Amino acid sequence: MIKRLLCVFTVIFIVTSGSFGQAPNYAFQAVIGTYTPIAGGTAVTLTYNGAANNDDGIAIPANAVPLPFAFNYNGINYTAIRPCANGWATFSTTATANNTDTWTNNLASGPAANQRPFIAPLWDDMDMSSGTVSYLLSGSAPTRVMTIQWAGCKWDYNAVSAVMSFQVKLYETSNIIEFIYNQEAGSIASNSGGATIGLAGTATNSFLSLTSSGTAPLVSASVEKSDIVAKPASGQIYRWIPYCSASGTNTAGEKISNFTYNTVNNNSASTAIYENFSNLLTTVSLFPNSVLPFSVNVSSFIPTDQVILFIDFNHNGDFSDPGETVYTSSTPLASGTVAGNITIPPISATVLQGRTRLRIRLHDTGNGPNAGSCGASTTGQVEDYSVDIQPCFAAVITTQPANIAICNGGGGVVSIATTGSNLTYQWQVSTNGGGTYANVTNTAPYSGATTNTLNIASAGASMNGYMYRVIINGTCTAPDLTSSAATLTINTAASITANPVNNVIACQGGDAAFTVTASGSSPQYQWQVSNDGGINYSSLGNATSSTLNLQGVSNNMSLNRYRAIATVASCGSVTSGYGILKVNTLPDVTLSAAPLTQIQPGLPATLFATSNPVGATYSWTFNGVAIPGATGSTLQVSNLEGLGKYKATVTDINGCSSTTNEVSLTGLGSDKLFVYPSPSPDGKFYVRLYTRYLGNPRVIRIYNSLGAVVAQKEYYANQTYQEVSFDFTGMQSGIYTVEVKDKFDLKTAVGRVIIR
Structure with missing residues (x-):
């Protein structure tokens, strides 16, 4: 179980000027228990401006909840308490004036001076119009308990349905106060400014305020938390335990004139038998424990005087648990200065983290002694202080300073993220690439030189390449922990030089x-x-x-x-x-042939390329190979060697190109045997014969005028008009007969050639 304590004392017997406005005299615990609704309780009548009102109403004195036992709140006994619909209850017996603001939560000065002191289990602009405020006494003397219950409370006046139920329990004899909570199904209204949970004393600025509605809130006597908008858990208990009073009866002989411990160095000339200095808080860091020196100066000491120091380690409101007497001086005293060490053990189930009470008792062991933490002694004096016990951790750098770029003349920050206790920072700068470093001071262009974030303003170009690191020290950190260095780059803003x-x-x-x-x-x-x-x-x-x-x-x-x-x-x-x-759109181009797409010797074809828009240049391909010199919009094919596939690429006047469709020129079928040229002036000629069946074997025989075979060639007809050449140079002039015979279909074609 985690318990937290923040407590300060008010004067119990003699009020001194130093104690005016001191916070209520309570220890604090947060525990988890059980919320048990009361059964058969008595309803509280709530009134606002003289009329029944369960929204902002409060019990008038005549309708106050009677306390059948004297309940001591902050040193004063009360026999009645008056609940308010807005989640607080006052011990004041003075009726509220008309139009008193009961809904604006303000522990420091509200709701009105004549309504203090009061307690606030959940103070906001609540609405009890669909709920009830009631009370019930349980148990038997001297341990009776008065329970006051706000059941079905709408958190903020315009909440749709019940949000919370909660109780205040006042315990007879121990004078302990408990706030107990139970969540209901409704939601906190969206326009709620938030609630306050805590205690308020009689004087202005006398209060204890919880920092949250969680399972382990802190307590503050200086800062009020008035914007709580999270429901306390069901069964959550916030417990307030009063500290006992302690004093001396006579300080004429000896008194405490100075107490020094850690950061406390307090002088006092007062002869009050009890002095409350609990507003003086010193933080003690454990690593894992703490051994720190203290001194107590005793004015007009006598050898039989004794000084005893107590610390409420477990935050239960007393100093009687084992180990809570942290120092006892030996007698007889040799001088008026008592010095020694206070040892605070490591945090544990019996030594809790947080703010607690340190008490000093000076008494005379030979004249009405009292070595305890409570009650009076015949002579001497008691003083109270506050100690904040915290675990101490060595510094750990979780995020190193990162390189930073700043625009010339602009600003930026270099920061470091760390964990550790009571850390200090000192930034350093190197202007020579990390060769040497010097401490940064809070002078232009720097600020935050001793924080975890260094601010750089109006950085100039001359600072380009500067390097920054930070030196870290702490209560539990080895001296001068040094971060890595961040490099500053000064940039020049962009400017468009060419659009x-x-x-x-x-x-x-x-x-x-x-x-x-x-x-x-x-x-x-x-x-x-x-x-x-x-x-x-x-x-x-x-x-x-x-x-x-x-x-x-x-x-x-x-x-x-x-x-x-x-x-x-x-x-x-x-x-x-x-x-x-x-x-630009590509040109629309087409390719066509005229008069036919089939040719034979003596029957040529012309290819026409057309373009929209008008073509500017043309190029042609034959069977995928460019045709040199073919740059016009037409192409004439008169040779059977031109049988094949044609395309044209047209570039228009916008420089955009398109390729035409493909046109195939094929041979025109004929049984005629073509022999050319005839007559042949040089003895050279060619023979072509159309074939429907590619690959057929053929033989060509040439006869002279006497019928004798003078030449013969065999070939395979792999083209429709495959060309076969002959050279009769030197042969006798005359007329020769050419015979082509297909070996497959046995067809024969005959022609003549004249050789000159």
Whole structure:
């Protein structure tokens, strides 16, 4: 079980000027228990401005909850308590004036001076119109318990349904106060400013305020938490335990004139038998324990005087548990200065973390002694102080300082993240690349030189390359823990020096590019496009260089606008002018042949390429191979060697190119045997015969006028008009008969050739 304590004393017997406004005299515990609704209780009548009101009403004195036992709250006995619908209850017996604001939670000064002191289990603008406030006495003397219950409370007046039920329990004899909670199904109203949980004393600024509604809240006597908007858990108990009173009866002989411990060094000339210095708080860090020296100066000491020191380690409101007597002086005293060490053990189930009470008792062992923590002694004096016990941890750097870029003339921060106890920081700067470092002071351009964040303002170009590190020290940290260094880069802002070309023309399916140039410290680029005339722009993916390459542009990209954003880290961005893309449609081209797509010797074909828009240049291919010199819009094919597949590529007046459809020229079937040239002037001639069946074996025989075979060739007809050549140079002039015979179908064709 985790318990937390924040407690301060009010004067019990003699009020001194130093104790005015002291917080209520209570220890605090947060525990988990059980919320048990009361059964058969008595309803409390709530009134506002003289009329029944379960929204902002409070029990008038005549309708107060009677306490059948004297309940001591902060040193004063009370026999009645008056609940308010807004989640607090006062011990005051004075009726509220008309129109008193009972709903604005303010422990320090509210709700009115004549309604203090009071307790606030859950103070906000609550609404009990659909709930009940009731009370029930249980148990038997001297351990009776008065329970006051707010059941079905709407948290804020405009909550839709019940949000919380809660109780205050007042315990007879022990005078302990408990706040106990139970969650209901409803939700806190969205416009609730938040609640306060705590105790208020009679004087203004006398209060104890919980810092949250969690399972282990802290307690503050100086800062009120008034914006709690989280439901306490069902069964959550906040317990307030009063400290016992202690004093001396006579301080005329000896008194405590000084107490020194850790950060406390308190002088007192008062002869009050009890002095409350619990507002003096010193934090003690355990690593894992603490042994710190103290001293107590006793005025007008006598040898039989004794000094005893107590600490409430377990936060239970007393000093009687084992180990809570932390020092006892030996007698007889040799001088008026008592010095020694206070040892605080490691945090455990019996030594809790947080704020607690340290008590000093001075008494005379020979004249009405009292060596206990409570009650009076005949002579001497008692003083109370506060100690905040915290675990101590060595510094750990969780995030090292990171390199930083600042725009020339601008500002930035270098920071470090650490864990550890009571850490101090000292930033250092190196102006020579880390060769030497000097401490940074809080003079321009620096501030925060001794915090975990160093602020740099109006950084100049001369600071480029400066390096910063921080020296860390702490209660439990080895001296001068040094961070890694962060390097400062001073950047120059980007400036556009060359905008994209305004008009870039590309052909459909082609590529286009826009280029921008920017000065500055390594600017980063992001290209954007607008397809609505520049009204809206959107960023392009993977377009982060100074040149934007557009591949395979389409017609719907025509008239798009393109611009670039140039960014320099820490200096912001600048935007270039825009360039417009114009996409030209590819020419519409066709290829045709006339008069036929079939040719034979003496029957040529002409190919025609047409284009819209008009073609500017032409190129041709035959069976996929470029035809040299073919650059016109027509191509004549008169030779049977030209049988095959033709295409034309046309480039129009806009520079855009398209390739035509494919036209195939084939041989025109004929049984005629073609022999040419005839007559042959040089003895050379050619023989062609159409075939329907490619690959057939054939034989050609040539006869002279006497019928003798003078030449013979065999071949395979692998083309429709396969050409076979003969050379009769030197042969006798005359008429020769040419015979071609197909070995497969046995057909024969005969022709003649004249040799001159």
